[in-house]
Amino acid sequence: xxxxSFEYKVEGGDFTRAGYASSQVKKMLKQLGVEAVIIKxxxxxxxxxxxxxxxxxxxxxxxxxxxxxxxxxxxxxxxxGIPDIPRAMQKGFSTAxxxxxxxxxxxGMGLPNIKDNADIFNINSEVxxxxxxxxxxxxxxxxx
Amino acid sequence: xEKQFFHHALKIVEDACIGCSLxxxxxxxxxxxxxxxxxxxxxxxxxxxxxxxxxxxxxAIIIEQDDINRIFEYKHRVALVPAVIHGQFEKEVSMNxxxxxxxSMGFTWIYEAEHGAGVLKPAIEKLIADPDSPKPLISxxxxxxxxxxxxxxxxxxxxxxxxxxxxxxxxYYCRRVLRDMGYHNSEIGVFYVTPCAAKIAAVKAPxxxxxxxxxxxINMDLLFNRISKTLRNKAEYLSAEQSAVTLSPASMLWSLxxxxxxxIKGNSMAIDGMNNVIDFLEKLENDEITNVDFxxxxxxxxxxxxxxxxxxxxxxxxxxxxxxAKNIISANPRSKGDSTPPIEAYFDYLMxxxxxxxxxxxxxxxxxxxxxEEAMKMMQKSRHLMCFLPGTDCGMCGAPGCQTLxxxxxxxxxxxxxxxxxxxxxxxxxxxxxxxxxxxxxxxxGNQNFEKNCFKKGAENESN
Numbered sequence: 001x002x003x004x005s006f007e008y009k010v011e012g013g014d015f016t017r018a019g020y021a022s023s024q025v026k027k028m029l030k031q032l033g034v035e036a037v038i039i040k041x042x043x044x045x046x047x048x049x050x051x052x053x054x055x056x057x058x059x060x061x062x063x064x065x066x067x068x069x070x071x072x073x074x075x076x077x078x079x080x081g082i083p084d085i086p087r088a089m090q091k092g093f094s095t096a097x098x099x100x101x102x103x104x105x106x107x108g109m110g111l112p113n114i115k116d117n118a119d120i121f122n123i124n125s126e127v128x129x130x131x132x133x134x135x136x137x138x139x140x141x142x143x144x
Numbered sequence: 145x146e147k148q149f150f151h152h153a154l155k156i157v158e159d160a161c162i163g164c165s166l167x168x169x170x171x172x173x174x175x176x177x178x179x180x181x182x183x184x185x186x187x188x189x190x191x192x193x194x195x196x197x198x199x200x201x202x203x204a205i206i207i208e209q210d211d212i213n214r215i216f217e218y219k220h221r222v223a224l225v226p227a228v229i230h231g232q233f234e235k236e237v238s239m240n241x242x243x244x245x246x247x248s249m250g251f252t253w254i255y256e257a258e259h260g261a262g263v264l265k266p267a268i269e270k271l272i273a274d275p276d277s278p279k280p281l282i283s284x285x286x287x288x289x290x291x292x293x294x295x296x297x298x299x300x301x302x303x304x305x306x307x308x309x310x311x312x313x314x315x316y317y318c319r320r321v322l323r324d325m326g327y328h329n330s331e332i333g334v335f336y337v338t339p340c341a342a343k344i345a346a347v348k349a350p351x352x353x354x355x356x357x358x359x360x361x362i363n364m365d366l367l368f369n370r371i372s373k374t375l376r377n378k379a380e381y382l383s384a385e386q387s388a389v390t391l392s393p394a395s396m397l398w399s400l401x402x403x404x405x406x407x408i409k410g411n412s413m414a415i416d417g418m419n420n421v422i423d424f425l426e427k428l429e430n431d432e433i434t435n436v437d438f439x440x441x442x443x444x445x446x447x448x449x450x451x452x453x454x455x456x457x458x459x460x461x462x463x464x465x466x467x468x469a470k471n472i473i474s475a476n477p478r479s480k481g482d483s484t485p486p487i488e489a490y491f492d493y494l495m496x497x498x499x500x501x502x503x504x505x506x507x508x509x510x511x512x513x514x515x516x517e518e519a520m521k522m523m524q525k526s527r528h529l530m531c532f533l534p535g536t537d538c539g540m541c542g543a544p545g546c547q548t549l550x551x552x553x554x555x556x557x558x559x560x561x562x563x564x565x566x567x568x569x570x571x572x573x574x575x576x577x578x579x580x581x582x583x584x585x586x587x588x589x590g591n592q593n594f595e596k597n598c599f600k601k602g603a604e605n606e607s608n
Contacts, residue, residue: 022430023426036298047432
């Protein structure tokens with residue numbers, strides 16, 4: 001079974017380019033003929049996670065690994081880390097600055113939303129160092 | 145899947161095509177290739193937006209219309225004209241004059257297509273008010289946009305507002321009025337004077353709709369020429385009598401950009417221009433767009449004022465229509481002696497017809513294969529090929545860009561040696577004979593481009 005790997009760099013604070021990785025991945029999944037509802041889940045997860053890095057971290061890397069049964073997305077950032085993960089997982093909780101909220105981000109739905117859309121979801125964080133998010137979504141292929 | 149192909153109104157006339165590739169370079173869905181010196185259409189990808197038609201320097205792309213004589217197969221011959229006709233001429237042309245001209249061509253009843261827009265506002269607002277309907281609802285008004293979403297944004301097909309076009313509603317009305325007068329449906333022909341190719345395609349093969357109420361189409365340029373000629377001889381030919389405008393201001397402007405969106409309650413947005421629409425749909429698909437209830441999307445800049453079959457400048461057309469709409473004082477001032485019941489009298493009947501009954505299905509045409517493992521192999525191949533292709537998008541391979549060529553090769557529809565950069569490298573290394581190289585070039589661009597021709601545009605004896 002073939003596996004394809006991709007890497008995308010994400011710069012903290014650069015909202016102008018937020019969403020690049022999710023757009024690229026979306027385009028690829030469409031070309032692969034993955035079912036629209038699944039693409040949507042992948043894009044929602046990846047976009048939220050990508051914006052999280054932009055909004056909170058200094059910089060990060062997104063590692064995508066794609067096989068014919070699943071897509072695995074690892075988002076590794078260097079940043080302040082998350083001191084209280086259970087709280088960050090609550091809907092509506094956000095530490096986003098006023099500035100970030102002004103731009104329409106930071107509603108506190110990011111992490112819970114990612115978890116809802118993922119088949120496998122793991123989060124590890126070290127305060128003062130950074131966060132690693134791992135999201136896996138199974139790909140079922142659409143009927144011809 | 146539905147029928148294998150869309151019906152296309154756009155056709156390439158091979159004998160006229162000079163293989164200049166301008167069409168290929170403007171196609172927003174990468175549906176054109178150059179082969180044997182001629183443009184070729186990948187039918188599954190074409191959405192009938194007409195950008196190629198606009199660009200073709202030699203009129204080798206045509207828009208098929210019905211034979212005007214077909215109207216005489218019907219006892220009653222209705223012509224539905226789009227409101228943009230009112231913006232085509234610098235001089236004031238009344239509906240009476242337009243009617244006179246169309247009647248001289250054999251039509252028996254001339255009616256503006258946008259009258260039917262009256263039922264759409266309540267129908268769309270009803271859909272928006274339904275908490276179960278997806279948001280934003282996307283207008284199905286522009287058929288090129290509907291097809292674009294089907295082929296390129298399949299996940300958004302569920303967002304369509306399932307209401308028919310104003311022109312269909314007007315056709316239902318006209319047929320109903322004539323039936324009430326005792327005519328049989330088969331005696332009634334309803335013909336639409338179309339401002340674009342996409343509307344033709346929508347009439348010939350409606351997406352998700354059982355069948356169109358429209359019998360046939362006539363291209364706007366034909367009517368434009370007739371009216372222009374008449375206007376030249378206006379004084380002696382037509383009476384100066386001006387008929388009142390019977391369109392409401394909202395219906396008059398419905399086909400322009402923001403014609404729908406301003407009328408729909410809730411958060412509505414209007415976007416025009418094929419590339420703007422594509423950019424916005426990308427964002428919508430990424431869930432980046434929130435708090436929008438209704439999206440009006442139009443393939444042409446300035447909406448139907450920019451229709452490919454219109455002859456006047458789109459901004460002038462839009463401006464003239466806006467001025468006309470401003471001057472409409474009371475809604476529906478019907479001419480005296482007109483005993484035809486107005487469209488408003490059939491409101492309930494039309495509301496019963498307004499819904500598109502069949503599902504508008506996605507028709508994704510960009511996936512490599514129906515088998516994921518196979519598709520992945522092809523994608524890997526295409527990505528690997530991109531390591532070697534120059535990334536200049538020069539188009540000399542006959543495809544609009546390097547990535548498209550790479551994908552075509554992965555699909556076994558093109559060869560690596562189609563790339564001029566690769567060929568030059570191979571020649572340099574002695575792996576390709578120059579004769580073979582030139583043969584490949586001629587295979588793509590045809591022999592004609594290698595021969596001296598002083599009649600071509602810009603050359604010494606330029607002639608068309």
